[in-house]
Amino acid sequence: MIITALTLCFLNIYAANTSRDLVFRANESAVMDRIRVISASFSGLDSVTHESAEQILQVLGPRSYDRVVITDGAGVAVYDSMVGSNETGAQFLLSSVVQALEGSDVFYGRFRNGVVESYGCVPIMYYDVPIGAVYLMLSDSAQGALLQGLDETVFNLSVILELIVILLSVFSSGIYARKLRRILDSIRIVREGDYSHKIKLRSQDEMGHLATEFDALTDRLSISEQKRRQFVSDASHELKTPLASIKLLSDSILQNDMDGETMREFVEDIGNEADRLTRMSYKLLELTKLDSMTEEDREIVDIQKVCRKVLRMLRPQMEDRHIRLEDATIPGCTIVIAEDDLYQILFNLVENGIKYNNDGGLLRPSLEMNENHVIFRLEDGGVGIPAHAIGHVFERFYRVDKARSRMAGGSGLGLSIVHDMVVRNFGTVRVDNRPEGGACFTVVFPYRPAQEEEA
């Protein structure tokens, strides 16, 4: 607002000065022409005297000026038209007269007390030597009234404009304050836990953008809160089941008079449930760790090397199920990843490939690469995944066949860990069914040549 007021002030002054300049410039030629006529009338005379001046002005006819003063070469006024002036015979050394006596034409104008005054001074020359000067003053009150009117109009206009600016500022700051209050109220509501609250401020200004961003943020908060609740309820549900089994089994041992063999079976079941709990808590921990990864944890890793480590680790399970392993991996498929993540991804996939395979079934890990990508595939000859479940297997706690998964010691978390780890390492993962039966998991990572690290 201050800037607008200053701008208007400046425009006011500029407009006034410009209009004055225009008037003065229009007057200049008229005044100077008159003086030059008087000055030229002295040509041929070698000196300027009161008599010659009086004679010339008489010849030139009725006066068309307010005052004319004629000086000799020394700046002494030899003639002054102003009635009652006693300048005649005295030095008349105005700066314009001094400049004229040095040979220059001088003009200036001013606007004073509602009157436009024009002053001009021209030398009287004799063979290119100034021998005197003609000083003329002209005042014009009609032009003055015009300028005065113009000044007043510009002033009134700027006052009106400033008032409009002030009113608009007060009005718009009121609107802004109201929007700001609405945003602050919404922030408080969301801070108190109501993530579903929306500001819904439809406006195209910065406040509108802020409100839209805020609504998008609360949307995300609301989704992650929902996911968090879902996760907690799923996790507690999953943990409850083995705990309930342990309680049931131990109660049975305490209450029933059972033989040693049955009791051993019950205790073994308790042990299995406890193992399941351990595995589940380990996987839950893995999931919580997913967010805390830094760039330094990543390095260039050859997938084949890690895959072989996983296969070695799971060899006993494969042998138990007589799985036919066809290792079709190739060396040189290097990617940037945290090695522990890659190990976990491959471990979970291969473990599932064994768990959900048929006895004596095929397990075929393979690697392929092109200019930009490295593709890891794991095919198995197992039960495959029903079409309705394909879109869900990467969700937390999702299990196609609960009984089979439970029997195999599953928690429903393995593939969701795989998915999160692949995504956070800039890859993608998908699953398809093989036409000949069994599932095929495909993981794609960006390729990173090994030399880059050495370089």
Ligand code: ADP
């Ligand atoms: P789980 O611990 O139960 O194995 P996962 O998240 O690893 O949990 O897998 C989710 C579900 O996807 C499993 O319960 C299983 O039904 C299905 N699944 C995973 N891998 C395979 C596979 N190779 N073949 C068939 N079904 C599979």
